[in-house]
Amino acid sequence: MNRKDFSRIVLFIAIFVLVELSLNALFVKWSRTRLGYKKTRTSFEMVQDQVSIVIIGDSHPEYAVQPYQFENGYNFATAAENYFLQYYKMKHYLDGGEFHPDIVVVPIDPHLFLSSQLDKVGGHDPAFWIEYVDYIDLGHQTGTLQNQLVTILKARFSLAGGLRVLKMVLWQDREREAVPKISGFDPWERDFSSLSEKDQKQESINRATFQFRRHQYLDENAILYFCKLIDLLEEKDSQVVLVWYPTTGTYLESVENYIDVDAHLDHVKALLSDHPSVLLLDYHDLLPDHLEYYADPDHLNGLGSEKFTQILVDDLMDVGLPVFPVDE
């Protein structure tokens, strides 16, 4: 192969990278205005300086807390958002200077402490998260630099497999379009109790198996980022409230096959020895048999979130935190 051929190959690749990056940038920008979790971000940024109570975390808090039941609340939780993502997202906004929450509600559900959570970081729309997450730092901190470099590549070439995003835009988010997000909240209207007992049990087993099987509980990286998140929030003078969200009894029974559920709270408390001011609220066994409050084994539905939010607000007020319910 001569020099001319070689130059031609280099030129071919260079043009391709340029075309791809340009199309990718357009694609990311276009999809951002359409996808639910991206809309949540846009709407949050419009009101971030007014938010005093923020709910963060994954789908458990996302569907559990109705932020419009209290003043200046915002539910900023999105599906599969683990401690790694929560940490960098909070850091991004807290360092930005406009966001000064009085209270930050952080989930402590057991699945967030599994080793699988770090693996999920790369698969969770890197093109969106790259604006928050310092993947190089994450790689150094967790010893997964190679994986994080691949995630950066995925973010810059997110057009790969982009059909998934297009499908989400065209179909999955159409329903959301009809229900405007209020303070980041969009209830899940499904009644788990309408399923047969057999299906309820099977769905619970499937869910627990999917989350817990073959994954190490109390993973050191998950704990590291949980602690970093608490440190960060306290450093910024926010009151940290840790919440273990309610789930169905059948789900908890299935989780018991993998971890000792009763010991979970003690494990979390052990991590908080240097954080005496952190408030810990355990609701995991609050509504185990009221299946009409659930959309699936481990997510509250609209009815459940209404009930749960009232309880949460009352409890926060009882301990003297500045939470002000919105009058009907």
Place this chain on the structure above:
Amino acid sequence: MNFLSLEFLVIVLGSLVVYGLFPRPWRWGVLLAASYIFYAFWNWQYLWVLVVITLSTFWVSHRMALQEDDRRRKFWLMFGLAVTVGFLAAFKYYDYLIHAINSFLTRELRLPLIDQVAPIGIAFFSLQVIAYLVDVYRGRQNPAKHLGHYALFIAFFPQQIAGPITRAQKLLPQFQHLQTIQLETLRAGFHRVLLGFLQKFVIADRLAEFTSPIFADHTAYSSLLLLANLFIYAIQIYSDFAGYSNIVIGIAKMFGVDLAENFRQPYLALEIADFWNRWHISLSNWLRDYIFYPTMRFLRKRMKNNRSWVLIWVPPLVTMLVSGLWHGTGPKFVLWGLLHGVMLSLSVTTSRWRKRIKKRLGKVKWLFTFTEWLVTFIFLVFSWVFFRLPGIGSGLAYLRQIAVFSTSGGFVEPEIVGVAIAVLMLFLVLEALIYFEFTLERLLELPLVVRWGVYYLLILLVMFMGNFTTSQPFIYQQF
């Protein structure tokens, strides 16, 4: 490691660069090192299997060639085959057999299991080695002169996982005279890889989104959907394996190495024998040369009547039974093989009769040809059910569910149906282009700007439409 991992990309690109920098006499070393590194990424604990098979069969082939006496030659052949087949049997079939035996024994008497996953690609490189040993024994192939070239013949990294099963006659001379990297071979290889990516990641893996949930819980779907699912799976498995074959043939081509071809539009076959000349060609040819013909010769020597039913039925049945067992252990693969064996024999039995009918039909013989094609295609589609589902029981339950004409059941999400329809249309376009020989090579007649534009469009199509999030491992990788 899969074909889209960073490791694989690094190995391919790194090997290409290093290969280009090394002088010709040492290029085999670069490829061998890359091949062993690639194998080690899969499972470094099994590298010794590759090395032991390489060294032992290289030595055996030389011992065999030195013998004048046919008995001694046969002894060395048997020894070499015992080593190769021994490894294959131990890793692939031993546990299955012992499980079956243990089920009749009390706990104290139970035999120990190996309980290890088989070394990746063992079913493929074992067949290459068997072919080499038999060919040396028959005098059709000289023993490999160079141990490095022979080691590369067994371990060559593009074909390591799932073939194509390429004969020594084709590969060894190429390894003796490895070429420099040229733009033409790079381009030809790139064309094949691009086609392979389209077939694997866009067609096969997108269709898998449709078929996998249905196969996982087929009792929950209507008969019509189950039927449609079988046809879609037939296209998925073809695109998956043909895509894999095109990718590996393309990568080998970039190094100037030609591997055996594996597919020639198999679903256009008019009869089952024709199908096996078009599907997994490298395996079919191997089975023909080392199972079918020897069985036929063996029987012919012992049969007085050359038209005996034994000669028509036994060789195809034995060959397809071996094919079934090669694909996997368990009754379902035996059944799948036997079904194909029966169809092959029926096709031979009825060939004269069919020819006569066609002659009589005159102008409307196309109708008969079409019927032949349809019968073959429907048989193939239905036979895949035993290939895909975990056992004969579940396969039969699936077919029963179709037969009861149930109209109620779950549905597939509209977006997955929409994507499947788009992908099926793409499949048809691609097959039509291949049929009319409108390959990417034809692009060379076009101006550079147009050519590059088409390349970019195809790459972006693969990137955008490809399923990289739930991408399946190559189906044939498991064998």
